[in-house]
Amino acid sequence: NAGVTQTPKFQVLKTGQSMTLQCAQDMNHEYMSWYRQDPGMGLRLIHYSVGAGITDQGEVPNGYNVSRSTTEDFPLRLLSAAPSQTSVYFCASSYSSSGGRELFFGEGSRLTVL
Amino acid sequence: GNSVTQMEGPVTLSEEAFLTINCTYTATGYPSLFWYVQYPGEGLQLLLKATKADDKGSNKGFEATYRKETTSFHLEKGSVQVSDSAVYFCALMNYGGSQGNLIFGKGTKLSVKP
Numbered sequence: 001n002a003g004v005t006q007t008p009k010f011q012v013l014k015t016g017q018s019m020t021l022q023c024a025q026d027m028n029h030e031y032m033s034w035y036r037q038d039p040g041m042g043l044r045l046i047h048y049s050v051g052a053g054i055t056d057q058g059e060v061p062n063g064y065n066v067s068r069s070t071t072e073d074f075p076l077r078l079l080s081a082a083p084s085q086t087s088v089y090f091c092a093s094s095y096s097s098s099g100g101r102e103l104f105f106g107e108g109s110r111l112t113v114l
Numbered sequence: 115g116n117s118v119t120q121m122e123g124p125v126t127l128s129e130e131a132f133l134t135i136n137c138t139y140t141a142t143g144y145p146s147l148f149w150y151v152q153y154p155g156e157g158l159q160l161l162l163k164a165t166k167a168d169d170k171g172s173n174k175g176f177e178a179t180y181r182k183e184t185t186s187f188h189l190e191k192g193s194v195q196v197s198d199s200a201v202y203f204c205a206l207m208n209y210g211g212s213q214g215n216l217i218f219g220k221g222t223k224l225s226v227k228p
Contacts, residue, residue: 004157033215042203042220043158050214058215090157097214100146100165100207105157 002026006091006106013081013113021076021109023091029104031097032074036060036087037108043090049074050097081113116141120204120219127194127226135189135222137178137204145206147171147180147187148216152201161202194226
């Protein structure tokens, strides 16, 4: 059982380049989300989805796009990377969007923008 | 709005010492409260949770009690081990819809020395 799988684990970009961080889960979870982790800031929510075809913005959505065409996949797109997007990105999923539920996290993707 | 404040680290303890990591929250209604742990190089994983006032969450020797009167959810362990070295995040989740997202504190790094 793979759980939440993120690729790539490491990536270096130049300013202005685009890329997609992939996230896939094999637990048939309805809810998926993307967080970024920065030193001294904890984890901040970028975008989330409560089901296929439904996405919404979190706390820090600017510069990122998402889509949810299938239950399993929730890619995060950076259209024009900026140094401020240097961070560790985590994808997380859960079986529903109701309160009190556990989120399952991927191992993270470390992105450096030069 | 909803927010979580936890004690800043790093915290360094000797093996078998008593651990307390303070966490307080601000939220509307009655959120669920969580502690997540991040071991070096890994994603976050749920350590324990409590979904209503006076509930005690416990796991692996760690405990935390949901105190509505003091809006707190402090993490404790009676005797820490070197293997407990990690970053600990306090988090809250309100119920449903756009509020059904985890909001994290900034994290507390714990180092346990032999």
